[in-house]
Amino acid sequence: MFACNLFGVDRQVYYRNIKRKSVKESKAIEVVSMVLYIRKSMPRLGTKKSYHLLKDQLKPLKIGRDKLFNILRANHLLIQPRRSYHITTNSHHHFRKHKNQVLGLEINRPDQVWVSDITYIGRRENPCYLSIITDAYSKKIMGHYVADNMNTESSALALRMAIKQRKSKQVPLIHHSDRGLQYCAKDYQKILRKNGIVASMTQNSDPYENAVAERINGILKQEFMIDKYNLKLNLMKSLVKESIDTYNELRPHYSNYMLTPNQMHLQNIIKMRTYKTKKNTCENDFASV
Numbered sequence: 001m002f003a004c005n006l007f008g009v010d011r012q013v014y015y016r017n018i019k020r021k022s023v024k025e026s027k028a029i030e031v032v033s034m035v036l037y038i039r040k041s042m043p044r045l046g047t048k049k050s051y052h053l054l055k056d057q058l059k060p061l062k063i064g065r066d067k068l069f070n071i072l073r074a075n076h077l078l079i080q081p082r083r084s085y086h087i088t089t090n091s092h093h094h095f096r097k098h099k100n101q102v103l104g105l106e107i108n109r110p111d112q113v114w115v116s117d118i119t120y121i122g123r124r125e126n127p128c129y130l131s132i133i134t135d136a137y138s139k140k141i142m143g144h145y146v147a148d149n150m151n152t153e154s155s156a157l158a159l160r161m162a163i164k165q166r167k168s169k170q171v172p173l174i175h176h177s178d179r180g181l182q183y184c185a186k187d188y189q190k191i192l193r194k195n196g197i198v199a200s201m202t203q204n205s206d207p208y209e210n211a212v213a214e215r216i217n218g219i220l221k222q223e224f225m226i227d228k229y230n231l232k233l234n235l236m237k238s239l240v241k242e243s244i245d246t247y248n249e250l251r252p253h254y255s256n257y258m259l260t261p262n263q264m265h266l267q268n269i270i271k272m273r274t275y276k277t278k279k280n281t282c283e284n285d286f287a288s289v
Helices: 011-038 047-061 065-074 152-165 186-194 207-222 233-250 261-265
Strands: 113-120 129-135 141-147 173-177 197-201
Touching: 011 047, 011 065, 047 065, 113 152, 113 207, 129 152, 129 207, 141 152, 141 233, 152 186, 173 207, 186 197, 207 233, 233 261
Parallel strands: 113 173, 173 197
Antiparallel strands: 113 129, 129 141
């Protein structure tokens, strides 16, 4: 007599359960391996976006989104959001501050609105600042520059990089930013005027008025962890470039209906997914990313 019969368990049921458990474990190992491979280039990519990238591979295994969540939770691989905030805006200056041109504006194509921001990514020993220009429609990072200072020239270099990628000067374009000294400076505004770009600025210190820029900064810091390394300037530049290339080419966006920024930027048919939010004086949050 088998031991399982002593406990009132059918032998076939007993071995079937063992086999089922073994199959589940092997599937889980395979799934974890897939996710970890993706996270080599996107270290903190969330489960929803991981599922979107892996669903063709998961389908034969009969793993849906909920099962993927359960497997990652059991293996402590769910991503917990982290928040950090450093003030990089100096709006106490004598330069002209422009009106907000994007509140209530329907964004329906690439190169309609660019959003600009500066974020701190360094350490006390090696302070670094990332100036960034992002297309509000496609979420593509159009231009960037890493420097050890926050002067106007650093922001201007990011703007010049973005302008080189602009498709047509004949199509109206708005440049939206906070009221920082860098963006109000004469040299920066001169570049905008020369290229027929309309200046737009937030009306107060509310980050929701520049939500897309704040969100992109968060993605680069939380998912690509560009602010976690204590690197010299030249190495930080290489790290940021590699992260931005991966972000533009590989990372799917919820607001882009899971297209990458590069894919979204190549068309103007898809309507950008937006969510309106009331927060203090802000009337419109560009989009969920």
